[in-house]
Amino acid sequence: MAHIPDGVLSVPVLAGGAVLAVAGIGYGLRRIGEEEIPKVAILACGFFAVSLVAIPVGPSSVHLLLSGLMGLMIGPAVFPAVFVGLVLQALLFGFGGLTTLGVNTVNIALPGLLCGLLLSPLLRGASPARAGAVGALAGAACVALTGGLVAAALALSASEFVPSARIVLLTYVPLAVGEAFVTGFAVAFLARVRPEAIAGFAPKVAVPAPVPPAVAVAGERP
Amino acid sequence: MPAALGAAPVRVSFGIAALDPRTRLLGAFAGVLAVALLSSLWVLAAAALGTFALALAAGPGTAALMRRLVHLEGFMLVLLALLPFTVPGTPLFGAPPFVASAEGFARAVQILLKVNACGFLVFALLGGLEPVRIGAAALALKAPERLVQLFLLVVRYGGVLRAEAARLQEAMRARAFAPRASLTWSLHTWRTYGHMLGMVLVRALERAERVSEAMRCRGFSGRLPASAERPALGAADLAFALLLAAAILAAFAAEHLA
Known part of the structure; x- marks a missing residue:
């Protein structure tokens, strides 16, 4: 849905995307503790697996982005997780491209990161219904932001892309609807079944990782 | 099941398979970046033909290549279909306000060639x-270990x-769930x-x-042992790098002459 291939965007847009993506990935990697790597990786696999399911919305069907829920559950790790997912899709299936890895990562991960930072405090101690509403808001907002970023990447690359960028933005409307409902129900479910899963990522990161000094790598402070 | 991380890679004596994964990774980035910078239709057509031949000769199979070819995202179709009508220039056909221009067609063909x-x-x-092996090559190229x-x-x-x-979807079907819109x-x-999704x-x-x-039980302490491929780059890597550099230089030269 948001996989811009190689050969479409202008070089300044590609470079800008790459710089932002490197910053986001660096920030994310510094914020995840070494003991959290399996959690982030396997949760990311879960998100990628469910995003392959076609969800009916009105006459069409959509594939969920799930970046809003990722932001709520893994917070800053959303940048590295999305980047890894996009690398695999580009290599294994030919979705997206290599030069556009940066732009595509920013388009999907930045809204997720913002949702995580702004909305996850609202989930602490929330009832399932309220958690569901926050989840729905995160889902819809992230999809809308991603649509806006994709359209902006196209429009900034060439002025003749502007009409297409407007249409691209419209195609994100059904996705935002489906994403809001499915994410909302998923967050309400998690609030009932596993409240600690959506209790926020900040306190966990604050715990220092138990790395024995003998094997700690220089510059790898959690 | 993926091969063990430390296992020695099988070396084939010729073709793309003889190249070090690092060479292949860097070569792909350099080539794609070069194509992104080209603009002449003839040079791009030559590039598309050349890379197509390379994909046929060296890629992992024709059937897989064909599956790649048919995949185009929805917004790319919109973009390509609209470009002839949104770029102003010499009119080809259509009535105002929907006039297809030759320049617009050229732009659409250019993008199609580049993407392919x-x-x-x-x-x-x-x-x-x-x-x-891509992961090991990335590590050897100094990518962050955690990534x-x-x-x-x-x-x-x-x-x-x-x-x-x-499995969960199968269980849903077994309980007579059918997605309805x-x-x-x-x-x-x-x-x-x-x-x-929650489950x-x-x-x-x-x-x-x-x-x-x-x-942890097996002693993981934040580092993967022997996860980078260490063998030195060989003659095949040098030959490939020179060929790729020559092809890229030739493409830029042709673009300036045209």
Whole structure:
């Protein structure tokens, strides 16, 4: 849905995307503790697996982005997780491209990161219904932001892309609807079944990782 | 099952398979970047043909290549279909306000050639490379270790979680769930998928705990032992780098002469 291939965007847009993506990935990697790597990786696999399911919305069907829920559950790790997912899709299936890895990562991960930072405090101690509403808001907002970023990447690359960028933005409307409902129900479910899963990522990161000094790598402070 | 991280890669004496994964990774980036900078239609057509030949000769198979070819995202179709009408220039056909211009067609063809040339090149150089070796090559190229660990774990558990989601969907079907899009059924459909998503994530968390414990149990302390491929670059890598550089230089020269 948001996989811009190689050969479409202008070089300044590609470079800008790459710089932002490197910053986001660096920030994310510094914020995840070494003991959290399996959690982030396997949760990311879960998100990628469910995003392959076609969800009916009105006459069409959509594939969920799930970046809003990722932001709520893994917070800053959303940048590295999305980047890894996009690398695999580009290599294994030919979705997206290599030069556009940066732009595509920013388009999907930045809204997720913002949702995580702004909305996850609202989930602490929330009832399932309220958690569901926050989840729905995160889902819809992230999809809308991603649509806006994709359209902006196209429009900034060439002025003749502007009409297409407007249409691209419209195609994100059904996705935002489906994403809001499915994410909302998923967050309400998690609030009932596993409240600690959506209790926020900040306190966990604050715990220092138990790395024995003998094997700690220089510059790898959690 | 992916090959063990430390296992020596099978060396084939000729072709793309003889190249070090690092060479293939860097070569793909350099080639794709070069194509992104080209603009002449003739040079791009030559690039697309050349990379197509390379993909046929060196990629992991014609059937896989054909599957790649038919894949075009929806917004790319919109973009290509609209370009002839949104670029002003010499009118070709149509009546105002919908006039297709020759310049617009040229732009659409240019983008189509670029996208395909890049796709062929990535397919030829990286399509047959196991993700585990890509991770090792990235580590050898000084990618952050945690990012590579994340990549390798996603490679390992991607299929496991896809199977988990498939099992849940099968259970839903066994209980007579069918996705429906009508007004009365949409909410039920979305709620069911929401619960499935939540359940996949709960199981992912539980699996992550087990995996994490198993990794610690085997002495994982934040580093993967021997995860970078160490062999020195060979003559084939040098030859490939020179050929690629020559092709890129020739393309830029042709573009300036044209």
